[in-house]
Amino acid sequence: MQTVKMNKKGQIRIPEALREKYGWDAGIRLEIAESQTGILTVAPEKYCRRCGKAIEGGGFCPDCPRGKIIEVY
Numbered sequence: 169m170q171t172v173k174m175n176k177k178g179q180i181r182i183p184e185a186l187r188e189k190y191g192w193d194a195g196i197r198l199e200i201a202e203s204q205t206g207i208l209t210v211a212p213e214k215y216c217r218r219c220g221k222a223i224e225g226g227g228f229c230p231d232c233p234r235g236k237i238i239e240v241y
Contacts, residue, residue, distance in 0.1 A: 182210075191221030191229070 172180045182192065190212070192198075197213040212222035216229040223229045 191223075193222070196222045 170183055170186075172183070174180050187193075192212065199211050199213050201209045201211075203209070214223055215221060216223050216232055218232040219229060221229050221231070
């Protein structure tokens with residue numbers, strides 16, 4: 169676990185290693201949720217349904233392999 173310090177504006181810096189791991193680039197929209205026990209959860213507003221990385225639109229990121237298409241008649 170890493171420790172970060174909040175500045176006077178209420179901003180925190182998310183460590184580079186975590187931003188890279190989850191594909192969080194500058195400008196992405198993040199959701200912040202609070203549990204009943206006071207734990208905050210930060211997650212991208214839109215994310216890949218396969219790998220969980222942040223993406224611009226819905227669906228899948230370009231890095232994820234596409235599944236096989238099965239045609240049913």
